[in-house]
Amino acid sequence: MITITDRTQHKTYTVEEGISLETVVREQYATAQPRIAAALYNRDFVGLDTKVTADGEITWFSLGTVEGNSCLQRTAIMLLVRAVDDLYPGGKVFVKHALRKALYCELSIGHTVTVRDVKMIQQRMEEMVAQDEKLTQVITGTEMAMEMCRNRHMEREAELLQHLDIHHIMAYQCGRIFDYYMGPLLPSMGYITCFHVRSYAPGIILELPTPQSPEALPVYKEIPKMARLFLDAESWGRIVRCEYVSDLNRYIDDNTIQDIVDMAEALQEKKLAEIADYIVQQRPKIKVVLISGPSSAGKTTFCKRLTTQLRVVGLRPVKISLDDYFYNREDTPKNPDGSYDFESLRAIDVPLFNKQIDALQQGKDVYLSRFDFVEGKRYFDTLPVHLEPQQPIVVEGLHALNDSLTYMLPRYEKVKISLGVLTQIRINDHNRISTSDTRIIRRMVRDRQFRDRDALATMDVWADVRRGEEVNIYPYQEDADTIFNTALPYELSVLKPYAEPLLASIEKDSTHYAEAQRLLKFLKPFKSLPSQVVPGNSLLREFIGK
Template sequence: MVKKIKVRLPEGKEKVCVAGTTILEILVTGKGPGEPLLALVKGEEVELTERLHDDVILVPITLKDPQGAAAYLRGLSFLLIKAVKDIFPEAGVTIEHSLGKGIYGEIHYTRKINERDIAVIKERMQQIVTADEKIERIEVKKEEAVRIFTLQGMTDKLRLLKYINLPRINLYRCGDLYDYFYGPMVPSMGYLKVFDLLYYDPGFILMYPQAGDPFHIPPFHDLPKLARIFKEAEEWANILDVGDVGALNDKVVSGEINEIILVNEGLHEKKIANIADMIYAGKDKIKIVLIAGPSSSGKTTFARRLSIQLRVLGLKPYPLSLDDYFVDREHTPKDESGNYDFESIRALDLELFNQHLAALLNGEEVEIPRFNFRTGLREWIGRKYKMEKDSVLVIEGIHGLNEILTSSVPRENKYKIYISALTQLNIDNHNRIPTTDSRLMRRIVRDYLYRGRDAATTILTWPQVRAGEEKNIFPYQEEADIMFNSALVYEMCILKKYAAPLLREIPVSSPAYLEAKRLLTFLSYFLEAEENAIPNNSIIREFIGGSCFE
């Protein structure tokens, strides 16, 4: 007797089908940009080729969902790699980092790739999509995966496989090309109709639709300063001899990780000292240093370390907190949902703040307020300050790069610094580590250790944090005089032992479960390392504890 199963779909729909039917056959959809790319079954992300054998609730995942957008980008990466291999069989592709709503990468060939090459690759990508070439997931023994990647010359995959403790590995195949991807994949290339490929010397920008808008590609906005800091990160990775997770794990196993930690910290200190030198060189004009960056980028520790370097040069840095210039809570602007919008620049008393800045720069003494977060009111506690000849104000906050914040101060009197954790470390050449994942992992650990928040709460509030960054920080990052990359190549080897237990506590029933599972998979690639060699002024100490600035 043929077994029948019931599949419950959204909006109360239900289908009865034969056990072993694929999700693709059940949904009966096309391959347009708005169609399902994955599905949610029993709390897990699964591919549309998955066969169902029991009664289930099935929720389609589209490009409007973050998980769907991630799968689409994985598919596009595979599409690009396939097209490059078809045209330049000996070439290698690295998918590196986000830039201007796209992904930057490079093609390594016997000669430099040019704009015409990129146009030819794009045309080949479109041909593959039109042909709807199949993407097949195959499960092989680990030994077979090693053989395949050896034949394909993918040494980065071989380094990674050494530390994957599974007897069998899921690979993806399109034609005669095999690859490994971190996360589920779309069923075929025909799903990837919306994309663009641009030449960006010396590599390319892969443009794709963003979550929530499957039919359009956002315009590319060049960010040359950000591109340069990513290039610096790549140079640092070369100095450390750590370009991917496999190489980092090799350092842990060999015992070289302590040297990696010390050299990486030395690079940070050297860059901070260089920034202090630049400020000192302009000390006759620069009176205000503004530090801004997204959540968990290490702004507080950076500000303290920069202040120390400024003191070494004979300057007198004075920290001025934007938090103390919040308007009384009842006057705080509200967002579209009617909730207080504390991240709005209008949540600050800009008039009073600029009056105080002007007075301080004019040599006057100012009484600085303190904001009482319990009462939601500003207090005056007799804290006064007057700048001296070699004084410099150090102001840290999310709006530091926005000229509205310091409109009363001439631009020549300000030095703006953008800080973020811009990791150049990738899982392998085709699986990048988003900078947001690094910052989220830092925040999960810090929120638990210092703010009493569990990992689920941090994960569920992260989208609101990111929305605030998109609105208040990222549009102004190119206004910075200099950028500082706070990423530490070794930090996931340290954060893992703190974050993994917190993520495992999140149950399948939690709306944070899918993200927690993804982050646990991500952490599984890293070996743990001891933190003994990490100095107590390290930026990572701001998150795991033991900082001399606490």
């Protein structure tokens, strides 16, 4: 018998050696809602197919957790892949990116996807869910897994596996489908409580539940500007001929990676110049350029580079950061739990900000506000700033796109720029790279390089940061005049040597251990790249320094 210390229920029980975790769930959590999806078993994040082989601790994750929802997403992708293969033998699914709460996918089925195709795919997926189609976990050696991939004409997956530097691969089989995912799947399709396939030319949208509402689909909302940005990101990948991690690794191996770096940086510089030209074209009506984006989107460096581009075309903007308008620490509003609410607009002295903007536009000398984050105190410059006639003010910060911040200005006097971090490459056709994964790795590296904060401190606040973005960033993105992608296709290879030791330092008794291990696994396929390849003015320098 095996003794399990259940950290979820805070109790200990014994089970038979060799039974699956799914069987343990049936015995201990038969009526649990939402359903248990995965577990942290002796500090390894595993699926419910895992066998109990040793005494130890276990923590369960339901479909109502981020970890459980990720399992559901991966399983739903395999469900879609299987349905497409059943209906169109040899048909392929390409998981492109997330559009807010849903996944955008493209299909290769021999013809343009029609509404009838979408209905048939939805119906076939529903049939497999109703039949509770089983998924079989396949654990095999790397060489054998690569051979299985090649036999199924999965050359890209085989090339990816050779870079993982691990002895065993955990893959899954469902019918004729054999696939590899960056994390465990659910035991069967019956766990997928609800989903919807929506036509979205030239592909489809796969709608799935969120951790917050695991039994219902979120309200679908069109975000055409963000969708356009994703298409642009894919176009960039094709331009530089780097669409997958395997492409990136090949360029590193053959010492041609500097060409990819230079092309990617040149494309960003070209886009920056286009934005500067647009601002010039809007003069003289434009008074303020507002720049916002989620955490670690590169707002500071983007703002500097855009200001430089504006100077090139003859403008002399004044640059302002909203971080300098925080209330003094003791005056900062608090959350219900007593912690300081730094994420909301309430933390910003909006009246002072508008007063100084108005004074600058009237040609007055202004002693700009500054904030000392160490002391938690605000002070004012000792030298005044003067705005030249018909020159713009460039403002960057979390709330810059919120009209409640700039309530004194009409919309036509503002240019709004939203930043995104939409990685141009994918791991393979069924494993995309999440923007939040790129951003937390960026932030972790920057926090260590410049703020003397370890990885644990970064991960402690990340959930609150993400919640703040849902309220303060994303609702305003579609009102932006332009959305700029700050991601670079090669950046994760540069960040990897910085991030891996930080993630490895998170100990097994930490609540963030499972997430740290997931991110380490996520970074494995990337070959490391020295920071010397990164130009001095790159947005990536905001995170790695020098």
